Amino acid sequence: DIQMTQSPSSLSASVGDRVTITCRASQGISDYLAWYQQKPGQVPKLLIYAASTLQSGVPTRFSGSGSGTDFTLTISSLQPEDVATYYCQKYDSAPDTFGPGTTVDIK
Amino acid sequence: QLLLQESGPGLAKPSETLSLTCAVSGASISSSTYYWGWIRQPPGKGLEWIGTVYYSGSTSYNPSLKSRVTISLDTSKNQFSLRLRSVTAADTAVYYCARRAQVMGIRLPFDYWGQGTLVTVSS
DSSP: OOOEEEEOSEEEEOTTOOEEEEEEESSOOTTOEEEEEEOTTSOOEEEEETTTEEOTTOOTTEEEEEETTEEEEEESSOOGGGOEEEEEEEOSSSSOOBOOOEEEEEO | OOEEEEESOSEEOTTSOEEEEEEEESSOTTOTTEEEEEEEEOTTSOOEEEEEEETTSOEEEOTTTTTTEEEEEETTTTEEEEEEOSOOGGGOEEEEEEEEEEETTEEEEEEEEOOOEEEEEOO
């Protein structure tokens, strides 16, 4: 089965900073990669699918890129409401494995 | 507006079977467009995909749980269910139900999630 890794596992940044999270698949998954945001105590929310397509209603400061095995999620200007754990997920074929998550907080 | 609502006992005893139901409103689980799935999250930990069921009844399961899991549809009630056998404390988690679509052969990820239900495995 394909394994998903994320780096870093956590980060702390200032409001307005550009933040980048990396997700890597152990084998190629084309662009079948999603990013979810889970705020403390809340349900995961789909941010990006097909590696770079923004889900409706998601702020444009979020963007995604990559294909094959290496993907990134970028927050162009970190806001206080972006404090959350971010998960990537492959969905090219079962099992639809999640990455271990990256926790983002404000410095 | 699509809504998914998990229900079931919040406590299960070790070695017994955990059973949860997800009631769907705002969409038909009999639609060929959608897959219906379960994801869980142990307290303080990450997300784990459990499996999905298609309108036809075909299923896909996490290999690590496959021997213990059954996901099934109840089209008469527009709901789907999860059964996890022989549970241990390691199965304590918030269990989410969710929907994903497949459009023109293109798979999409989970876009609608239920609120989640905590199941604790303890004697």
